[in-house]
Amino acid sequence: xxxxxxxxxxxxxxxxxxxxxxxxxxxxxxxxxxxxxxxxxxxxxxxxxxxxxxxxxxxxxxxxxxxxxxxxxxxxxxxxxxxxxxxxxxxxxxxxxxxxxxxxxxxxxxxxxxxxxxxxxxxxxxxxxxxxxxxxxxxxxxxxxxxxxxxxxxxxxxxxxxxxxxxxxxxxxxxxxxxxxxxxxxxxxxxxxxxxxxxxxxxxxxxxxxxxxxxxxxxxxxxxxxxxxxxxxxxxxxxxxxxxxxxxxxxxxxxxxxxxxxxxxxxxxxxxxxxxxxxxxxxxxxxxxxxxxxxxxxxxxxxxxxxxxxxxxxxxxxxxxxxxxxxxxxxxxxxxxxxxxxxxxxxxxxxxxxxxxxxxxxxxxxxxxxxxxxxxxxxxxxxxxxxxxxxxxxxxxxxxxxxxxxxxxxxxxxxxxxxxxxxxxxxxxxxxxxxxxxxxxxxxxxxxxxxxxxxxxxxxxxxxxxxxxxxxxxxxxxxxxxxxxxxxxxxxxxxxxxxxxxxxxxxxxxxxxxxxxxxxxxxxxxxxxxx
Amino acid sequence: xxxxxxxxxxxxxxxxxxxxxxxxxxxxxxxxxxxxxxxxxxxxxxxxxxxxxxxxxxxxxxxxxxxxxxxxxxxxxxxxxxxxxxxxxxxxxxxxxxxxxxxxxxxxxxxxxxxxxxxxxxxxxxxxxxxxxxxxxxxxxxxxxxxxxxxxxxxxxxxxxxxxxxxxxxxxxxxxxxxxxxxxxxxxxxxxxxxxxxxxxxxxxxxxxxxxxxxxxxxxxxxxxxxxxxxxxxxxxxxxxxxxxxxxxxxxxxxxxxxxxxxxxxxxxxxxxxxxxxxxxxxxxxxxxxxxxxxxxxxxxxxxxxxxxxxxxxxxxxxxxxxxxxxxxxxxxxxxxxxxxxxxxxxxxxxxxxxxxxxxxxxxxxxxxxxxxxxxxxxxxxxxxxxxxxxxxxxxxxxxxxxxxxxxxxxxxxxxxxxxxxxxxxxxxxxxxxxxxxxxxxxxx
Numbered sequence: 001x002x003x004x005x006x007x008x009x010x011x012x013x014x015x016x017x018x019x020x021x022x023x024x025x026x027x028x029x030x031x032x033x034x035x036x037x038x039x040x041x042x043x044x045x046x047x048x049x050x051x052x053x054x055x056x057x058x059x060x061x062x063x064x065x066x067x068x069x070x071x072x073x074x075x076x077x078x079x080x081x082x083x084x085x086x087x088x089x090x091x092x093x094x095x096x097x098x099x100x101x102x103x104x105x106x107x108x109x110x111x112x113x114x115x116x117x118x119x120x121x122x123x124x125x126x127x128x129x130x131x132x133x134x135x136x137x138x139x140x141x142x143x144x145x146x147x148x149x150x151x152x153x154x155x156x157x158x159x160x161x162x163x164x165x166x167x168x169x170x171x172x173x174x175x176x177x178x179x180x181x182x183x184x185x186x187x188x189x190x191x192x193x194x195x196x197x198x199x200x201x202x203x204x205x206x207x208x209x210x211x212x213x214x215x216x217x218x219x220x221x222x223x224x225x226x227x228x229x230x231x232x233x234x235x236x237x238x239x240x241x242x243x244x245x246x247x248x249x250x251x252x253x254x255x256x257x258x259x260x261x262x263x264x265x266x267x268x269x270x271x272x273x274x275x276x277x278x279x280x281x282x283x284x285x286x287x288x289x290x291x292x293x294x295x296x297x298x299x300x301x302x303x304x305x306x307x308x309x310x311x312x313x314x315x316x317x318x319x320x321x322x323x324x325x326x327x328x329x330x331x332x333x334x335x336x337x338x339x340x341x342x343x344x345x346x347x348x349x350x351x352x353x354x355x356x357x358x359x360x361x362x363x364x365x366x367x368x369x370x371x372x373x374x375x376x377x378x379x380x381x382x383x384x385x386x387x388x389x390x391x392x393x394x395x396x397x398x399x400x401x402x403x404x405x406x407x408x409x410x411x412x413x414x415x416x417x418x419x420x421x422x423x424x425x426x427x428x429x430x431x432x433x434x435x436x437x438x439x440x441x442x443x444x445x446x447x448x449x450x451x452x453x454x455x456x457x458x459x460x461x462x463x464x465x466x467x468x469x470x471x472x473x474x475x476x477x478x479x480x481x482x483x484x485x486x487x488x489x490x491x492x493x494x495x496x497x498x499x500x501x502x503x504x505x506x507x508x509x510x511x512x513x514x515x516x517x518x519x520x521x522x523x524x525x526x527x528x529x530x531x
Numbered sequence: 532x533x534x535x536x537x538x539x540x541x542x543x544x545x546x547x548x549x550x551x552x553x554x555x556x557x558x559x560x561x562x563x564x565x566x567x568x569x570x571x572x573x574x575x576x577x578x579x580x581x582x583x584x585x586x587x588x589x590x591x592x593x594x595x596x597x598x599x600x601x602x603x604x605x606x607x608x609x610x611x612x613x614x615x616x617x618x619x620x621x622x623x624x625x626x627x628x629x630x631x632x633x634x635x636x637x638x639x640x641x642x643x644x645x646x647x648x649x650x651x652x653x654x655x656x657x658x659x660x661x662x663x664x665x666x667x668x669x670x671x672x673x674x675x676x677x678x679x680x681x682x683x684x685x686x687x688x689x690x691x692x693x694x695x696x697x698x699x700x701x702x703x704x705x706x707x708x709x710x711x712x713x714x715x716x717x718x719x720x721x722x723x724x725x726x727x728x729x730x731x732x733x734x735x736x737x738x739x740x741x742x743x744x745x746x747x748x749x750x751x752x753x754x755x756x757x758x759x760x761x762x763x764x765x766x767x768x769x770x771x772x773x774x775x776x777x778x779x780x781x782x783x784x785x786x787x788x789x790x791x792x793x794x795x796x797x798x799x800x801x802x803x804x805x806x807x808x809x810x811x812x813x814x815x816x817x818x819x820x821x822x823x824x825x826x827x828x829x830x831x832x833x834x835x836x837x838x839x840x841x842x843x844x845x846x847x848x849x850x851x852x853x854x855x856x857x858x859x860x861x862x863x864x865x866x867x868x869x870x871x872x873x874x875x876x877x878x879x880x881x882x883x884x885x886x887x888x889x890x891x892x893x894x895x896x897x898x899x900x901x902x903x904x905x906x907x908x909x910x911x912x913x914x915x916x917x918x919x920x921x922x923x924x925x926x927x928x929x930x931x932x933x934x935x936x937x938x939x940x941x942x943x944x945x946x947x948x949x950x951x952x953x954x955x956x957x958x959x960x961x962x963x964x965x966x967x968x969x970x971x972x973x974x975x976x
Binding site: 055072079094124150508520 | 550553556692745746749886914921940974
């Protein structure tokens, strides 16, 4: 370190601007320079400065003491759990070199397994795991924080902090935290005890802003439970019942509260809806030859074309929180159809089954296929209640409803329900509608799903035929996604079919994009299961 | 155990090659796979009709593969090693002919130096005359380069170093190129270093620049006064200026210092300068308490071949290039690779003792750089956003900025935040931690 201010000044400014004054140099350097001067030929000022810098370098290096830190305590963190055996870490090494689509699912299973074994990842691999684990879901990340041990958790307080944010929620969070922290806190409280969570929310409800109220209601809607009934009833009776609301946000909150109360079969609300709709229920002869012969009748709703006492904007706004006006006149020619759409979007489907005395599938068919509920837009017949049914299905995570829709219609909007469909319905939906190459459909499913043996085999055969005829060639991503869901018992079929095509032009692509990732995935899954 | 994943990774020419090799680490992909005391081998299907023949000499690390890759080891070599990674030497099969043939060739090559062609007196005289002529020509070039650099430095001193941060990159790179033209690549390196100084750091740039200029000036003066220096010192100065040292000659030169010892491979560092990769490997002889820096070079036309695995302990003879302070060397003969330390190495107890040792080394070679040391009971701490090493006396030195956050985390994971015996490289008053010692093992960071 240059501690001589004078040398620094001359060196920075240059000898053209600062003449060297030997008297101002440190004594040791001065004496060295003198010894040179006496022997060397005429030295220029710039040469002298260079010599000064040379001496200063070594002079200063010797002279500087080390910095000291007092009071720094060194505390060693020890682990209480054992480290993984080599065989477990070997599986990890296999997983991390797989491609992204296969890797993450396998890694999730492996992480879970290590946690179940009560072991820790070996220290040399902790950082790798933390880095790779960033792309995993929240639950897996939490498991990772378990298996990296005390040292790993300490590291996570300053390495990749944002990705592995260790929750700092406390009792003060509710009163002092940000909206995101408070939402997280409410979710956690709901998991522990819903009544207590709602008590907490009830205490501050009136001071919450509109957006905050809606945010908490949405959380409640996800895991709605009987324990929420009192809270919702209280909100409904004190704030919404009979009130005509014009503010959009407030109206959305009221609709969500009413929708949840309907799902909980809140008697005052549902009896009003039931009695209101009763006047429009009719029996008509069921369609179909057999039904005609048997003179079978079926319940239908005959909606009026104009407003009346029930199908009335103000009334339904006060009752359910619907818009007072028809906001989509292009799709809904008559106002009552618009509010019927709101009913379908917010009431549980069991209500319609009961009212129409039809099973779920028939209710769906009725609402989606009945000509009375279709509208012609841009030259196409549109099922006017489709969006509401899909919305309701997604909002209530209703697998039965998703399955019923999947067998009734097929279009891109229905694809949105793929994650909710049962495995059987999903496979049928894909097969019946020839959607085997729709990668996004497969990707939307939970990674815990597994295709049935039959479906796996059929996928292989169908894709193979498509490849042969040049209609489709699975790319790398497609093969990786297949590997995620493929049933191991169908692997024999895959191998057999593949072998038959050895030597063909496209076999290498098939091998590297499909056969190999699936084989690897199955192999690793087996190894994880045997740990 | 043959190798660990980390060691194989350290041999890979780049991370992509390692990842590709990992994908080939499934034994099922290999045919005719085998292992003997001397080698591992296997055949693997590639994109061509015939499989690739891959073999690795595990005694005197070397690789051969029939694939067209220009990387060494190629992904097949890495894959093959990974198949055997973490495995005990269990199978011992007879080497197939193609492996045996290669190993015999290798052994023959490494043990018996190529006999020199018979030369007549006239040939020798011609050769000597040619050498003398080339030396004379080079001396003229180097002398002119030294003069040019002296003037350039004096110009810097005249206008002041405050101008340096404003200079374009070409100011330094042009001068470095001129030094290369003058066959003084060592001087070119110093000029490049001056150009690479972090001039955006207002607290440190001038200290660093002063020091580099001071050292260049000393080197230029030493060159001019070389006739008054001892032959060994003169040799050292020549090397610093840019004279290459022949590895080939060192392999057979009986006059140089050669030490048989257990050499721990402490760490590897790659630096790319003008498309040339400089590969530095630091090794430490446990019984002799000597350090050696093994340099390898790679270019787009000559791939870097790394043969030393970090953490391994080589029972080997290391020969040092003659120098006033022997630092660079090569592994002359390698007998065995081990993973456990035969003895505990000797550590400096404090940073102070280490730095005193460094100053002693600096007295011998004022331009000393990249010198490793062993330090006991060291903690890694963060002070004002800067990683530092803290010794038993609570003295600290900063860690180099190129010591990655990831390496710091590795250290903390291995040490649990406590103190640990370490190996480090000391340069420019900063430390580059290389690895930690635990019980009878060494783990590079």
